[in-house]
Amino acid sequence: xxxxxxxGSVAFDTIKNPFGEATRVVGGSATYFSVAASFFTxxxxxxxxxxxxxxxxxxxxxxxxxxxxxxxxxxxxTFRWKGEYGFDLNQRDTIxxxxxxxxxxxxxxxxxxxxxxxxxxxxxxxxxxxxVLDQVTAPRxxxxxxxxxxxxxxxxxxxxxxxxxDVLIINDAEARELTNESNLVKAARAIRAMGPTxxxxxxxxxxxxxxxxxxxxxxxxxAMPLEEVFDPTGAGDTFAGGFLGSLAACGEINDAxxxxxxxxxxxxxxxxxxxxSLDRLLRLTQDEITERFRCFRRLTFFxxx
Amino acid sequence: xxxxxxxGSVAFDTIKNPFGEATRVVGGSATYFSVAASFFTxxxxxxxxxxxxxxxxxxxxxxxxxxxxxxxxxxxxTFRWKGEYGFDLNQRDTIxxxxxxxxxxxxxxxxxxxxxxxxxxxxxxxxxxxxVLDQVTAPRxxxxxxxxxxxxxxxxxxxxxxxxxDVLIINDAEARELTNESNLVKAARAIRAMGPTxxxxxxxxxxxxxxxxxxxxxxxxxAMPLEEVFDPTGAGDTFAGGFLGSLAACGEINDAxxxxxxxxxxxxxxxxxxxxSLDRLLRLTQDEITERFRCFRRLTFFxxx
Numbered sequence: 001x002x003x004x005x006x007x008g009s010v011a012f013d014t015i016k017n018p019f020g021e022a023t024r025v026v027g028g029s030a031t032y033f034s035v036a037a038s039f040f041t042x043x044x045x046x047x048x049x050x051x052x053x054x055x056x057x058x059x060x061x062x063x064x065x066x067x068x069x070x071x072x073x074x075x076x077x078t079f080r081w082k083g084e085y086g087f088d089l090n091q092r093d094t095i096x097x098x099x100x101x102x103x104x105x106x107x108x109x110x111x112x113x114x115x116x117x118x119x120x121x122x123x124x125x126x127x128x129x130x131x132v133l134d135q136v137t138a139p140r141x142x143x144x145x146x147x148x149x150x151x152x153x154x155x156x157x158x159x160x161x162x163x164x165x166d167v168l169i170i171n172d173a174e175a176r177e178l179t180n181e182s183n184l185v186k187a188a189r190a191i192r193a194m195g196p197t198x199x200x201x202x203x204x205x206x207x208x209x210x211x212x213x214x215x216x217x218x219x220x221x222x223a224m225p226l227e228e229v230f231d232p233t234g235a236g237d238t239f240a241g242g243f244l245g246s247l248a249a250c251g252e253i254n255d256a257x258x259x260x261x262x263x264x265x266x267x268x269x270x271x272x273x274x275x276x277s278l279d280r281l282l283r284l285t286q287d288e289i290t291e292r293f294r295c296f297r298r299l300t301f302f303x304x305x
Numbered sequence: 306x307x308x309x310x311x312x313g314s315v316a317f318d319t320i321k322n323p324f325g326e327a328t329r330v331v332g333g334s335a336t337y338f339s340v341a342a343s344f345f346t347x348x349x350x351x352x353x354x355x356x357x358x359x360x361x362x363x364x365x366x367x368x369x370x371x372x373x374x375x376x377x378x379x380x381x382x383t384f385r386w387k388g389e390y391g392f393d394l395n396q397r398d399t400i401x402x403x404x405x406x407x408x409x410x411x412x413x414x415x416x417x418x419x420x421x422x423x424x425x426x427x428x429x430x431x432x433x434x435x436x437v438l439d440q441v442t443a444p445r446x447x448x449x450x451x452x453x454x455x456x457x458x459x460x461x462x463x464x465x466x467x468x469x470x471d472v473l474i475i476n477d478a479e480a481r482e483l484t485n486e487s488n489l490v491k492a493a494r495a496i497r498a499m500g501p502t503x504x505x506x507x508x509x510x511x512x513x514x515x516x517x518x519x520x521x522x523x524x525x526x527x528a529m530p531l532e533e534v535f536d537p538t539g540a541g542d543t544f545a546g547g548f549l550g551s552l553a554a555c556g557e558i559n560d561a562x563x564x565x566x567x568x569x570x571x572x573x574x575x576x577x578x579x580x581x582s583l584d585r586l587l588r589l590t591q592d593e594i595t596e597r598f599r600c601f602r603r604l605t606f607f608x609x610x
Contacts, residue, residue, distance in 0.1 A: 088487060182393060183532060183533075184530065185530045185531065185532045186532055203511075206508075206511040206512075207511075207512075207525075207527060209527070209530060217603065217604075218530045218604055219604060219605070219607075220512075220527035220530065220604050220605060221527070221605070221607075222512060222514075222525035222526070222527060225489065225490045225514060225523045225525065226490065227488060227490045227491055228488075250610060256607070256608070257610075259606065259607035260607050260608070260609070260610065262607070263607050293609065294609075297607070297608075297609070298522065299522075299523055299524060299525050300524070300525060300526070300605050300607075301564065302524075302526075302561070302564035302565050302567070302568050302602070302605075303561070303565070303602075304565070304598065304599075304602070305555060305562075305565065
């Protein structure tokens, strides 16, 4: 069971959707990632919060396998984000993004964590992702996320990151934008040519498409068919946490463990959307994870006659 | 190996897409269905063509397990349709639909075919679908297709059909329109309440979602990731042919055979889009079907550690 070093954002979110509003709840990509991954292995979180973060954050991470040595607390306010969802939850408007202490964030990897075998570079400035890679010692696997903002604004630096990344985890629109290819098969191949041997494309309610390392053959998984989706915030980061957590827990990286990791990621994400913010993940049990993983198997299994 | 009675349209299509134009090629929902299903079992085609159909049609069906006893030839022109696809093939405009001899079509099931164990009601007027059901003798399984035109214009008659159908095969937009449910899980459940114990929802490039008979648990399959799609015309009918053909070939209807049938349907559809009209299906081999079925297995297979 290998630990994961995870770098990204920790935030206070305010989320409004047709079912209600959650005000100033703990969010951020690294938060969702770490909580999800901690169901599988030890997580070493590197992020920054303001001095307003206080006990609420500690309460959230307490009792989980999340090492907070790398969590910096600095004077000022924690990163804040407010989003509002439309009626069918597929449309989201950002009401505000206040970087606050995150604006000056310089990731510092604690000495004891530099040899972490698994590294997750959350969706932050590619320059910061490079700074993390410069501090770690020969990781076995580096996974990264990014977004349209960095694809459009910092393409060269993002290109440098991609050369040093094994697994890129992005959504379909980002894959198309990064490669100027509307066809996802071509887009995935084009991303492989940029560096990552494995490309995981998140398609929301349509599931996940992954290229395999080696021959680049594809693995595809549907999303769990859900009757109700309550709050999609953080579903992608939760997916990444379940995916990388599962991989790190078994240690071996091959076609079978990558496919299984996609399903664990999808499993965790399918829970995350059932309630506001991290609420469902915080009361999730290992038995529920096992049971839903088996639902995924029944959902997709077939065999030759 | 049970035979399938298939009722629907046979047409001359003119298809224009970014890659070229195919003029007056044989098409129609029952044509695609029958050719696809004939790779698995015997098909008994019931349809109507004009006296302009001649040898070209015969050539297409010749050498396949397609019984043409129920194919009526009447004076006049065969049904004609012309469609034009946009750049990304996701948008299709119908340039014209000339029903011609199809306008007066009355399906007559030949005496020798009335006891067919499997019946496929193609996308025709629900009144005609009911006339077919009134002529057959206790089929083991009835599958049907429909479209927005009938959902909007002949909802009551369609409701009568659904009460007598075991498997409804429709696309996602039609499922939503039929039930006024935007969520596909709820839509599938609502359709089950109308009659069919099995609902197969085609989602195009996003694959297929099926409710199981009995407990209604879901099966989901992704579409084969394709680098090039040449002509999507008839892909849905081809899917239905592969699906029902595979089911009829094995004879048994249970969770395992239904899941396998979804994959055979997806397999046939993935070939159909590779060339204009029926061209790819007409040169398809059993070995290619077996090989791509196995690709689908590699595409989707995972297991617990």
